[in-house]
Amino acid sequence: MAGYEQQRTTPLGAGSSSADSSALQPTGQFGRGFESARSRRRIAQVILYTLLILGAIIAVFPMLWMISASFMPTGEANTYPPHLLPSRITFSHYRELFTRLNLGRYLVNSTLIAVVVTSVSLVVNSMAGYAFAKLRFRGRDRTFRLLSLGLVLPVQVAMLPLFLLMKNLHLINTYWGVIIPGMASIFGIFLIRQYALSIPDDMLDAARIDGASELRIYWSVVVPGILPILATLAIWTFLATWNDFMWPLIVLSDEAHYTLPVALANLSGEHVQDTELMMAGSVLTVIPVLAVFLFLQRYYIQGVMAGSVKG
Amino acid sequence: MSATIPPSGAASTELLSEPTPGMVQTARRRWGWPRDPGAHTPSDVGKAAWWFLAPALILIFVFFFLPVLASLVLSVTDFDIYAIANPSSTRFVGLANYTKLLHTPEFWQAVRNTFYFALVGGPLTIAVALGAALLLNAKLVRYKSLFRTIYFTPFVTTLVAVAIVWRYLYHARYGLLNYVLSYVGISPIDWLGDPKWAMPAIILLAVWKQFGYNMLIFIAGLQAIPQDLYDAAEIDGAGPVRRFFSVTLPLLGPTMLFVSVITMIGYFQLFSEPYVMTAGGPLRATTSVVLMMYEEGFRWWRMGYAAAIAFVLFIVILIATLIQFRLQRERE
Numbered sequence: 001m002a003g004y005e006q007q008r009t010t011p012l013g014a015g016s017s018s019a020d021s022s023a024l025q026p027t028g029q030f031g032r033g034f035e036s037a038r039s040r041r042r043i044a045q046v047i048l049y050t051l052l053i054l055g056a057i058i059a060v061f062p063m064l065w066m067i068s069a070s071f072m073p074t075g076e077a078n079t080y081p082p083h084l085l086p087s088r089i090t091f092s093h094y095r096e097l098f099t100r101l102n103l104g105r106y107l108v109n110s111t112l113i114a115v116v117v118t119s120v121s122l123v124v125n126s127m128a129g130y131a132f133a134k135l136r137f138r139g140r141d142r143t144f145r146l147l148s149l150g151l152v153l154p155v156q157v158a159m160l161p162l163f164l165l166m167k168n169l170h171l172i173n174t175y176w177g178v179i180i181p182g183m184a185s186i187f188g189i190f191l192i193r194q195y196a197l198s199i200p201d202d203m204l205d206a207a208r209i210d211g212a213s214e215l216r217i218y219w220s221v222v223v224p225g226i227l228p229i230l231a232t233l234a235i236w237t238f239l240a241t242w243n244d245f246m247w248p249l250i251v252l253s254d255e256a257h258y259t260l261p262v263a264l265a266n267l268s269g270e271h272v273q274d275t276e277l278m279m280a281g282s283v284l285t286v287i288p289v290l291a292v293f294l295f296l297q298r299y300y301i302q303g304v305m306a307g308s309v310k311g
Numbered sequence: 312m313s314a315t316i317p318p319s320g321a322a323s324t325e326l327l328s329e330p331t332p333g334m335v336q337t338a339r340r341r342w343g344w345p346r347d348p349g350a351h352t353p354s355d356v357g358k359a360a361w362w363f364l365a366p367a368l369i370l371i372f373v374f375f376f377l378p379v380l381a382s383l384v385l386s387v388t389d390f391d392i393y394a395i396a397n398p399s400s401t402r403f404v405g406l407a408n409y410t411k412l413l414h415t416p417e418f419w420q421a422v423r424n425t426f427y428f429a430l431v432g433g434p435l436t437i438a439v440a441l442g443a444a445l446l447l448n449a450k451l452v453r454y455k456s457l458f459r460t461i462y463f464t465p466f467v468t469t470l471v472a473v474a475i476v477w478r479y480l481y482h483a484r485y486g487l488l489n490y491v492l493s494y495v496g497i498s499p500i501d502w503l504g505d506p507k508w509a510m511p512a513i514i515l516l517a518v519w520k521q522f523g524y525n526m527l528i529f530i531a532g533l534q535a536i537p538q539d540l541y542d543a544a545e546i547d548g549a550g551p552v553r554r555f556f557s558v559t560l561p562l563l564g565p566t567m568l569f570v571s572v573i574t575m576i577g578y579f580q581l582f583s584e585p586y587v588m589t590a591g592g593p594l595r596a597t598t599s600v601v602l603m604m605y606e607e608g609f610r611w612w613r614m615g616y617a618a619a620i621a622f623v624l625f626i627v628i629l630i631a632t633l634i635q636f637r638l639q640r641e642r643e
Binding site: 041044045048049051052055056058059060062063065066069077078079080081082123124125127128130131132135136137138140143147150152153154155156157158159160161162163164165167180181183184185186189208214215218239242243245246250260261262264265268275278279281282285286289290293294297301304305 | 355356357358359360361362363364366367368370371373374375376377378379381382385395443446447449451452458459460461462463464465467468469470471472473475476477478479480482484485486487490519523524527528530531576579580582583586587601604605608609614617618621622624625628629632
């Protein structure tokens with residue numbers, strides 16, 4: 001609330017902004033003009049900030065309660081009236097998750113899978129996206145159109161035969177079973193292509209005339225030029241892989257290979273009454289992605305906004 | 312990775328702006344131009360292009376397009392748990408799986424549930440997203456990027472984890488939602504235990520989780536609308552509401568199409584929320600098409616039957632996408 005109070009008063013204090021507002025509000029003809037414009041502006045601001053702050057509370061509240069409940073002693077989350085803050089802080093649920101319930105293992109699995117998928121997919125998608133954007137070859141447009149059809153195909157349609165394929169390749173219940181289907185993505189290729197279109201052809205031609213190989217051009221001219229969108233794609237892929245649930249649930253049947261979301265869903269069936277324990281598990285699942293997002297949000301948000309509107 | 316890249320100076324960081332003759336000169340000098348003018352014919356480039364594409368295309372073909380086609384084949388067979396051990400026992404059954412589906416009330420219920428979720432949840436998500444985008448685009452508002460980050464945060468969280476959190480918020484006796492509602496005199500609702508309320512509860516979670524992404528796209532769309540159109544409308548005496556309907560909304564057309572197609576495709580694939588929160592219940596009130604496909608295919612291993620369900624889902628999504636494009640074209 002403090003931020004809101006401050007905001008409401010500062011712009012009005014400045015002389016220039018009140019001049020602004022009178023220019024924006026053509027009420028002068030009724031002789032009320034200046035004062036009325038000012039108070040209307042103030043009312044509008046009060047309404048805007050009230051809505052914004054209300055929205056912000058709704059957006060963060062479930063996560064704040066999750067964190068708070070994860071520190072509550074067993075049973076405290078199931079009381080009426082509900083407690084917002086723990087009466088005393090306990091780490092016992094976290095301890096139990098790591099000792100008895102093997103959460104460390106799942107944390108490692110999730111990290112391993114997300115890191116491998118992200119690194120491989122960056123190379124694979126950026127090479128393909130660059131080729132579609134900047135290299136002339138026969139059948140380019142036809143191939144690209146065919147690929148874009150894949151964007152409306154729901155992935156679930158592929159899952160049943162994919163499972164049988166993985167079974168024949170003996171990849172069921174392995175990390176590779178999750179990693180391989182994530183290594184190339186149509187969305188990723190589109191995102192890179194869109195950005196790579198703006199690389200000037202002269203740059204590439206100059207390097208070619210100088211005898212640089214295509215691979216060398218890719219590494220030393222293209223990759224440095226598309227770094228911002230690579231950052232976006234990296235974050236996007238990491239978050240999507242970390243959060244993915246349905247395919248890992250299908251392909252990983254042995255607990256030792258579970259990713260965090262699969263393990264968590266499994267735990268929540270067995271420990272449905274242990275609210276505080278489940279909240280601690282949820283915190284550990286969400287915190288890594290939240291940290292990645294908050295630290296790198298500049299790349300992520302701008303990439304999402306740029307990639308979607310042009311495409 | 313970066314260690315293997317040869318020194319790339321100013322030229323490469325300026326790639327995205329217009330190339331100046333100086334930049335090209337710099338690049339040429341760096342490579343010691345001219346060395347071997349005839350080294351790259353167009354066919355060389357073409358060959359290189361296929362090498363660049365090969366890993367992605369092979370992966371996407373083998374692990375996506377091929378399974379999709381195989382799914383069509385699978386859907387006209389009786390592939391089941393015995394066939395997993397011994398594939399040769401599979402028989403061609405024609406459209407039997409599809410006709411069986413059409414006569415299964417549970418399937419129609421799953422279709423109804425999925426449409427309920429997509430047709431109520433989708434527009435609601437888009438409306439909330441547009442509202443948030445308008446608030447964040449208002450001239451009077453400051454701290455925009457802070458609010459934008461807060462609103463976007465639910466989108467990046469892990470669905471399984473937040474679904475578990477919301478399950479407790481929805482708890483009939485101890486849940487915070489009922490507690491808050493009790494202040495305005497609403498008696499406790501058994502959100503996830505009442506067939507009438509379970510789907511609305513899941514929709515509410517989905518709106519909370521998904522609106523941030525659409526909001527970002529709307530903000531980008533709003534920022535692309537030229538300010539002088541608003542100024543002109545204001546001079547003509549149009550109030551804020553009028554300006555929204557006659558300037559903002561028409562000019563957001565392409566953005567709206569993108570957002571609604573993406574949202575709808577995603578919402579027709581509803582799976583994790585009911586899997587985690589309700590297991591499809593109560594009384595199958597939240598069993599979606601994908602959840603039914605998962606249970607038939609991966610719990611009971613009736614994979615031919617499940618493939619038919621998957622294909623119906625695909626057809627539904629395809630038709631819905633085409634309708635959206637048609638509607639958009641009519642509006643223009």
